[in-house]
Amino acid sequence: MRRRLIVAFIVIALLSAVASSWFHTLIEAYRLPGWLDEVIFGPGWLRNLVHTLPGQPAPHPIRHTALVFFGVEAGLLLAMIAALAITASRRVLLPVRRLAHAATRMSGGDLSVRIEPQRVDELAQLVTSFNGMASALEDKVGELERMAAHARQFAGDVSHELRTPLTAMTAVTDILHEHPELTGDAAAAAGLVRQEVLHLNRLVEDLIEISRFDAGTARLVTDEIDVANAVGQCLRARGWFNVGTDVAAGLTARLDRRRFDVVLANLVGNALRHGGPPVTVRVGIRPGGAGDEQLAMEVRDHGHGLPSAAIPYVFDRFYKADTARARSEGSGLGLAIAWENARLHGGHIHAANHPDGGAVFTVSLPLNAPGSVPAARA
Amino acid sequence: MATVLLVEDDPAARQGLELALRRLGYGVRTAETGEAALRDFRDTAADVVVLDVMLPGLDGFEVCRRLRRGSDIPVIMLTARGDDLDIVGGLEAGADDYVVKPVEPRVLDARIRAVIRRTALTGSPAETYGELMIDRGSLIVRRASRDVSLTPTELRLLLVLSGSPRQVFSREQLLGLVWEHDYLGDSRLVDACVQRLRAKIETDTSQPRYIQTVRGFGYRFGPV
Numbered sequence: 336m337r338r339r340l341i342v343a344f345i346v347i348a349l350l351s352a353v354a355s356s357w358f359h360t361l362i363e364a365y366r367l368p369g370w371l372d373e374v375i376f377g378p379g380w381l382r383n384l385v386h387t388l389p390g391q392p393a394p395h396p397i398r399h400t401a402l403v404f405f406g407v408e409a410g411l412l413l414a415m416i417a418a419l420a421i422t423a424s425r426r427v428l429l430p431v432r433r434l435a436h437a438a439t440r441m442s443g444g445d446l447s448v449r450i451e452p453q454r455v456d457e458l459a460q461l462v463t464s465f466n467g468m469a470s471a472l473e474d475k476v477g478e479l480e481r482m483a484a485h486a487r488q489f490a491g492d493v494s495h496e497l498r499t500p501l502t503a504m505t506a507v508t509d510i511l512h513e514h515p516e517l518t519g520d521a522a523a524a525a526g527l528v529r530q531e532v533l534h535l536n537r538l539v540e541d542l543i544e545i546s547r548f549d550a551g552t553a554r555l556v557t558d559e560i561d562v563a564n565a566v567g568q569c570l571r572a573r574g575w576f577n578v579g580t581d582v583a584a585g586l587t588a589r590l591d592r593r594r595f596d597v598v599l600a601n602l603v604g605n606a607l608r609h610g611g612p613p614v615t616v617r618v619g620i621r622p623g624g625a626g627d628e629q630l631a632m633e634v635r636d637h638g639h640g641l642p643s644a645a646i647p648y649v650f651d652r653f654y655k656a657d658t659a660r661a662r663s664e665g666s667g668l669g670l671a672i673a674w675e676n677a678r679l680h681g682g683h684i685h686a687a688n689h690p691d692g693g694a695v696f697t698v699s700l701p702l703n704a705p706g707s708v709p710a711a712r713a
Numbered sequence: 714m715a716t717v718l719l720v721e722d723d724p725a726a727r728q729g730l731e732l733a734l735r736r737l738g739y740g741v742r743t744a745e746t747g748e749a750a751l752r753d754f755r756d757t758a759a760d761v762v763v764l765d766v767m768l769p770g771l772d773g774f775e776v777c778r779r780l781r782r783g784s785d786i787p788v789i790m791l792t793a794r795g796d797d798l799d800i801v802g803g804l805e806a807g808a809d810d811y812v813v814k815p816v817e818p819r820v821l822d823a824r825i826r827a828v829i830r831r832t833a834l835t836g837s838p839a840e841t842y843g844e845l846m847i848d849r850g851s852l853i854v855r856r857a858s859r860d861v862s863l864t865p866t867e868l869r870l871l872l873v874l875s876g877s878p879r880q881v882f883s884r885e886q887l888l889g890l891v892w893e894h895d896y897l898g899d900s901r902l903v904d905a906c907v908q909r910l911r912a913k914i915e916t917d918t919s920q921p922r923y924i925q926t927v928r929g930f931g932y933r934f935g936p937v
Contacts, residue, residue, distance in 0.1 A: 498814055502815040506818060536815055
């Protein structure tokens with residue numbers, strides 16, 4: 336800022352020097368009153384002084400000294416204006432800039448920002464208001480975060496507590512169900528109890544899994560995996576022999592084996608249950624966003640596809656695209672868990688409808704899961 | 714038929730699991746606390762212990778450790794959370810395997826049978842590898858002429874690995890061969906068991922001669 340002023344000062348001084356000589360000829364023509372002439376261009380004796388200096392060729396007595404005098408005058412005037420401007424800015428601009436800076440830091444997430452009130456004037460009022468607002472905001476956000484943490488903790492605790500009564504029920508439900516002397520309605524009732532107990536188990540299992548993601552305690556346990564082998568095992572273990580696969584041979588990736596299995600099983604299970612045959616699984620390598628390579632797994636079916644209104648919500652917890660179908664085999668958390676598992680790997684899942692019909696779920700995973708705890712130990 | 718010592722503090726869970734185990738054909742003795750389990754353990758003549766991790770007083774890990782001091786009886790941990798802490802803690806305390814509550818009777822049955830099977834092997838006569846002597850017929854293992862006391866799982870792991878010396882086994886394979894788990898078994902079971910086995914038979918666990926790690930592949934016996 337200062338440099339600019341100095342440069343401006345020099346430029347204006349030079350310009351005024353040039354202008355004044357032109358100006359002076361005008362004045363001569365229009366006859367400026369004597370006192371004004373002396374104020375602008377200096378007293379007469381100063382002009383004559385130059386005239387008497389030895390060794391000087393006879394200069395135009397008026398022009399040179401007048402020019403210099405005017406130049407110095409202009410310069411001093413400018414310097415005064417500059418000084419005033421700087422002082423004014425110091426008083427007003429700096430606090431405003433500090434306020435703007437603080438607001439920026441706050442919107443960046445730092446809610447502890449406060450400003451020191453510096454003087455008692457209108458700006459101080461603004462500073463006090465700002466500090467007050469920042470305090471209130473910090474308190475509110477803190478309270479909301481605590482509430483969210485409590486809710487997550489509660490969900491996790493509830494699920495855990497549910498396991499205890501479920502242990503006894505799961506252990507004995509077979510005994511009832513397979514009792515030879517139970518017939519008719521009683522047998523049907525026992526069968527129903529068994530079915531629902533197992534359903535409850537799955538639900539609690541999924542709830543606890545989700546609560547681990549929320550609590551941030553979910554961990555990756557990674558291993559170098561042959562992808563084709565893992566896909567095959569996943570499908571065979573569940574008896575899904577009618578699912579087509581297209582996996583590049585020899586493809587390996589560093590992944591959490593169990594979580595990979597959960598994701599694939601969920602997507603294929605959904606495709607088989609809610610989509611339509613044929614269901615195919617295709618895995619290959621794709622260039623990732625950051626210039627690296629990623630594992631891309633596509634699960635596709637040929638059913639009706641996803642209702643387009645549902646697509647943005649399909650990974651939400653307990654979201655059901657078809658609300659008329661209140662009953663589902665799973666817990667309603669399958670896709671949410673799949674999504675979290677992909678994210679834990681540093682990847683993501685994308686849901687869409689294939690242009691030729693049916694739904695396509697695409698899982699992108701880095702070939703090497705980040706920050707992973709390798710299963711191998713020294 | 715085998716006898717199970719069930720250590721579980723929740724009354725409903727204890728009763729339910731006892732009913733299920735009896736129906737599967739096991740003899741069942743129960744204990745409500747870790748202290749009771751340790752006190753009555755000898756009298757029960759159990760073949761396998763099913764031990765809850767969360768017990769009042771002495772927790773499951775401590776009970777397992779104390780059991781291990783005097784016995785190689787198979788121990789299966791019952792864990793409610795299936796969290797890392799539970800699993801790793803149980804394995805380090807010397808458990809052979811674990812199941813997560815609520816557990817379906819057929820799963821528990823499969824684990825119990827698998828762990829009992831590990832003690833019932835017959836094989837060829839004694840083999841010697843350096844200081845280590847393995848007798849497959851009598852299931853005796855000696856190091857430098859002193860008997861080594863191994864749990865059924867540790868013994869089974871050693872027998873599988875030494876049965877094919879220099880052959881590399883992946884964790885997945887070992888989970889299937891030793892624990893009879895499916896492809897999604899917890900590979901930490903293998904790592905924990907290897908560590909315990911090394912502590913018992915290796916002279917220098919930081920430079921293992923018998924159970925060697927093959928980085929990126931798994932484990933192998935020797936070359937000695």
